[in-house]
Amino acid sequence: MSRAQIVTSPAEAVAGIEDGSTVLVGGFGMAGMPVTLIDALIEQGASDLTIVSNNAGNGDTGLAALLAAGRVRKVICSFPRQHDSYVFDDLYRSGKLELEVVPQGNLAERMRAAGAGIGAFYCPTGVGTPLAEGKERRTIDGRDYVLEYPIQGDYALIGAQTADPMGNLLYRKTARNFGPVMATAARTTIVEVRETVGLGEIDPEAVVTPGIYVDRILDLSALASQEVAS
Amino acid sequence: MSRAQIVTSPAEAVAGIEDGSTVLVGGFGMAGMPVTLIDALIEQGASDLTIVSNNAGNGDTGLAALLAAGRVRKVICSFPRQHDSYVFDDLYRSGKLELEVVPQGNLAERMRAAGAGIGAFYCPTGVGTPLAEGKERRTIDGRDYVLEYPIQGDYALIGAQTADPMGNLLYRKTARNFGPVMATAARTTIVEVRETVGLGEIDPEAVVTPGIYVDRILDLSALASQEVAS
């Protein structure tokens, strides 16, 4: 029923993503960025999307290309402005894109809350700053907090290193970043991995994302073999 | 300054635990139970303690012995009553011990909140039950939640499998349980491990508790060698 499914094409991986969906997109800079899945999403054509990601695209590829294609209604991120975020910058300045800026740790914790069934949490980050304006505030044990709500995704697109047939995932170095959190926070989690291994080949002690959080797996190495073969 | 310190005796491991401290004690049943550290705490003599642990002691050893020695003022746990929890049962029934029963997941999440700097969180567990009586309640997006506060420890006593000189920890199978959470939630975390390994011998991808959460490490295998030698 909910067991992870190994898909054989990028199109199959992103099939069914509806217009208006909230899509969590992994990666910090290029590390962990699910480039193949983002390209497939552009191809797939879903529009009016809310994208939740740390950044808002670089250059003309990946998220920037998705933005440039006019598919995104709103971006929720911590750091949209970068030296090459011109696609985002133009859309934002011309009022074609809604932006919610969230401190990076709150972005992670709000997705964690969604995945963990927490209704809201009092967070000390941003108290007294413009980003806390209009938010409920409370003093607990002498410290000030603002109330933060979960960010739940309809879909998560993430990159990982290794998957097994149970959907258990390993990541690699700092490419781990948002992946494990987003995997818990979306109704459907779609992962591109660099390799798949056999059952029992991942050490149960070392699993970072247990398979219960993974719905579809696209094996990039298998894809590369297909391309060579065709 | 705050780097983990390898101690050579159980007495050194628990040195300085003050009367009135809140002590988080790992383990689920006997799995992950820091038996040597608990025995050392009994020897050390600190009293008027608040103990936070899943259970409240079995038979006459470990936590039960600490309770029997009259050192504990209050127990915060999810499941005190067991077939052999007679020490706890007697003390509780005779009014010598305060008890706060917390659903197991709330126990874990409240300690996680303490470690993660979260001031409080809205939790769906226990809504409408006697354990939510007197707690603040809120409906968020149509679901009911109660407000839960962090449980911060002065000390955590936990068991783990392996430590390296940085204090990074690995656990073994379901003996992991509360250890990683308690390590984050205490001002001073004291760990008994079955083995220590050299720097670089733990895979950075597989670290469960990063060394920043570990203050004192007691190597049970070194202890056993000492005993053989003496």
Next chain:
Amino acid sequence: MSIAVAATQTLEHLDRGPLSKDELAALVARDIPQGSYVNLGIGQPTTVADHLSADSGVVLHTENGMLGMGRAAQGDEIDPDLINAGKVPVTEPPGAAYFHHADSFAMMRGGHLDVCVLGAFQVSATGDLANWHTGAPDAIPAVGGAMDLAIGAKDVFVMMTLFAKDGTAKLVSECTYPLTGVGCVSRVYTDRALFLVGADGATVVETFGMSVEELDERLDIDLRTL
């Protein structure tokens, strides 16, 4: 509730007596969809595992930090570091994963498990569950993971006898025992009948050695049929 019922009409099995414990466990197992993530509560619910075929692809969760839990360990397999929520030694099949308690209960509370099977003292027609405390004034309260399990899974199945030893019904209009969770149960599997419960009340799906009419007489709730 997210699992649909296959039956289109209430079935009365009147050619037989009540279900045995083993038959009840088999009935629950029958209704767990292939590939589900499932938590089996301690005690009787644990026996459901014996009726899940190897090719069911069902993955068991134990709240003390493991997904893909194996069967009870025997002989040399017993490892004190590898136990289930009932503190019984279990095995580690290939593909398992370990995690800590906060992650384990986040998995549960976050609604990621498909089915949780629990025992009960009482269940109300609207799905309230009482299974942690008899309410006896001298009882030492102990909740464990019961309240987390009750509210976590997409479907919470209760398995119990329909009547207590004194003959009183355990499926009730309102629980008299202290609650574990409100409106959280979706199905009640008993030796006498299988019920759907929830906001719309109780519906009989199947009976065993008892007619719907007899059930209606012995239960103090409005019963519907499919």
Next chain:
Amino acid sequence: MSIAVAATQTLEHLDRGPLSKDELAALVARDIPQGSYVNLGIGQPTTVADHLSADSGVVLHTENGMLGMGRAAQGDEIDPDLINAGKVPVTEPPGAAYFHHADSFAMMRGGHLDVCVLGAFQVSATGDLANWHTGAPDAIPAVGGAMDLAIGAKDVFVMMTLFAKDGTAKLVSECTYPLTGVGCVSRVYTDRALFLVGADGATVVETFGMSVEELDERLDIDLRTL
């Protein structure tokens, strides 16, 4: 603030000019206690690492999920999967640990880091920090981890020039730029002086090429000395 100041009396170094960037980084490094867990913000704070000796035992945290981060990677060491918060490739020394973003920011927000070193546009005498936004109406807001870093560490050190290019002081009675955090900074390291800041206001610890009296004239805050 948890790190004590060694100096018992305010020192005026009048026989020299202001600190160079390199000297400033060395000064910050001098004050980081042995074995501390430290996060160095992107930009100038990163250069503090060059002044931490190998035997300092300082462990670097990067908020994108690593403890025990190594120096900048060079040549063949460059691995796109191994970067710091500034997206610069770094190395993995023995004893490092990786974790995900929620765990990384829990580590920070939970107060487990000893020191965080940040740049700033402005700092107030009471420790308010402004370092994420100039307040320009057409600027695209982008906060990254700045607000998390500001409130997370036991000690937050700011390093900056004391005066902006137009000569206005950046240590102020009240920040005019949008805040990153309130009362979060404990020390301000500048080319002209080192200050303690906090609820009690600003105290001059050391000056470089400027007397306390001159500082007092150029800053619009009450200055105390040790």
